[in-house]
Amino acid sequence: MAQGKMDTRAIGLDVGLSFASWLTGAENLHYGDWTGLEINAANLGPAQVAYTDRLFRFLPDKPCRILDIGGGAGETARKLLALGHQVEIVIPSAFLASRCGENAKGAVVHEMRFEDFEGTGKFDVCLFSESFQYIPLGTGLKKCLGLLAPADGSSSLIASAGKGSARTRCWPLSAAAIRSPAFAPL
Numbered sequence: 001m002a003q004g005k006m007d008t009r010a011i012g013l014d015v016g017l018s019f020a021s022w023l024t025g026a027e028n029l030h031y032g033d034w035t036g037l038e039i040n041a042a043n044l045g046p047a048q049v050a051y052t053d054r055l056f057r058f059l060p061d062k063p064c065r066i067l068d069i070g071g072g073a074g075e076t077a078r079k080l081l082a083l084g085h086q087v088e089i090v091i092p093s094a095f096l097a098s099r100c101g102e103n104a105k106g107a108v109v110h111e112m113r114f115e116d117f118e119g120t121g122k123f124d125v126c127l128f129s130e131s132f133q134y135i136p137l138g139t140g141l142k143k144c145l146g147l148l149a150p151a152d153g154s155s156s157l158i159a160s161a162g163k164g165s166a167r168t169r170c171w172p173l174s175a176a177a178i179r180s181p182a183f184a185p186l
Helices: 008-024 041-056 075-082 094-103 137-147
Strands: 065-069 086-091 108-111 125-128 156-160 170-174
Touching: 041 075, 065 075, 075 086, 075 094, 086 094, 094 108, 125 137
Parallel strands: 065 086, 065 125, 086 108, 125 156
Antiparallel strands: 156 170
16 A cells, blocks of 8 residues: 655644644634733633734725635634635645634635645735745745735735744735835745
8 A cells, every 4th residue: 555645734733723722712723922921821822812813903994805824723714704804715734624614604715735726816815824934935925916906005915924922923014015126036
């Protein structure tokens, strides 16, 4: 029997989700915003809520079309849908894709790597909740440029590199900024 290559990243995400769910009662995979919180297991849930709240402050004031890249188990997408946004999720794990389908009813779920995603029209926001750290910067930015709506100032990339405090690692970029000469070398 031929042995296929095992996707250890997807397995790690699946195990991480099970642990986080057991610990917090929610299916969030991101690290959280620990600003003002003591770092201990009891504060993981509140830190994750604080992180999501921080990301949402960067969203446009009106409902928009959002691509949730590396959407975990669909907890963030569920909240986005409740706010009136249209959401599509790209997730590389079959297990997590099924959790997204359960948790974010109304979202379109694409089980694949972001690098392989072709898109279904243009998005107002490409949202990375810490998944940007797993995609080479140039690859991620170039892919987002092809997926974001025309640069009228309203489309954006919201990303977190997963390093440093949530205050310094969450950043929004307009599509126009990504298209600027400053990003050309990437």
